[in-house]
Amino acid sequence: MTLETDICIVGAGPVGLFAVFACGQLGMRCALVDALEEPGGQLTALYPEKPIYDIPSRPVVRADALVDDLMAQAAPYEPRFLFKETTEALVEHADGSFLLTTAGGREVRARALLLAAGAGAFGPNRPPLADIEAYEGHSVFYHVARRERFRDARIAIAGGGDSAVDWALSLAEVAASVTVVHRRERFRAAPDAVVRMRADPRISLRTPYQLAGLEGVPPKLQALQLSRIGGGTERLEADVLIALFGLASNLRPLAGWGLGGNGKTIPVDPITCETARSGVFAIGDVAAYPGKQKLILTGFAEASLAAHAAHARVFPGKPLHFEHSTTRGVPRQAAEAAMLTG
Ligand SMILES: Cc1cc2nc3c(=O)[nH]c(=O)nc-3n(C[C@H](O)[C@H](O)[C@H](O)COP(=O)(O)OP(=O)(O)OC[C@H]3O[C@@H](n4cnc5c(N)ncnc54)[C@H](O)[C@@H]3O)c2cc1C
Structure with missing residues (x-):
């Protein structure tokens, strides 16, 4: 059965998870595909117990705790997760929608694609x-x-x-x-x-x-x-x-999608995070532009930029007025989840 959504996010690392919130704030539903069996990307696979010191407002946070909090922040927008799935094929239909197929035969149809793929799909060596x-x-x-x-x-x-x-x-x-x-x-x-x-x-x-x-x-x-x-x-x-x-990662599953790049990163427009292919955005470690810093913080900002840019693709002709989260609010569960994690 094909999963229908607004945005298909490839990668459930920190940046893909925050993109669920950023898209959710603009009324867009997300499905996430990740080769790993749990969320968190590098934070879960490489350094779950390490402290991170450069997340604004968090003087120190363990990597696994940050992933838990990002999951709680995304939860009100009810993302659909396809874990243990690696992307395989991408087909664009005449109406501008994308059909993404995974190696396990799952299908996701979406109006736009956000590649938060880090250094690529994680898998065993x-x-x-x-x-x-x-x-x-x-x-x-x-x-x-x-x-x-x-x-x-x-x-x-x-x-x-x-x-x-x-x-x-x-x-x-x-x-x-x-x-x-x-x-x-x-x-x-x-x-x-x-x-x-x-x-x-x-x-x-x-x-x-x-x-x-x-x-x-x-x-x-x-x-x-x-x-x-x-x-x-x-x-x-x-x-x-x-x-x-140990684990290895590679971007080969995205090869042949017409995105350009050097096989390690994907070039994007730094204002919109759109790739060479219209409707396909790249954010986080995988996205490249002059002066890029591979940091979680940078990826969070790119998630917001890409969400705003993707809005026009998901809702053609619908005006987007910028609002703060305090104005928009979040669905009720968000407050509950935030209280749970302190
Ligand atoms: C030891 C270490 C310490 C670090 N410390 C810090 C720090 O203190 N502060 C900081 O800001 N940054 C730090 N970083 C860097 C930080 O971890 C990365 O910037 C961050 O993880 C990037 O997030 P991301 O979501 O873009 O990608 P990732 O975390 O790499 O997640 C990408 C996800 O996409 C999945 N994926 C990719 N391609 C596919 C595909 N084709 N199909 C299915 N799934 C796919 C992968 O399996 C992975 O789960 C550190 C990194 C390391 C290794």
């Missing part, structure tokens, strides 16, 4: 193993949602950071076996956790090894081929591979 996609979701995972899912399994964890070490310790409590495969002898994780992992008799280590291949009948994994750095191979029987190599 996949190890370069043949046929790995055929095992994903059944035997190969890039994060652990529920520990119980892996009870009694023979688990191989690949990676050398905090996630790999912490999940090895946690999954050892439920798994039949846990083996950690890392290409270096040293781990880049909290030292006390590394000490506990090395001392845990339920956890085996393969260092310095790297993944070389998968064996099994997809989607069921039977074993991993490992290669030792410096020479030698090994076969490791495993039901599950959890590869924890």
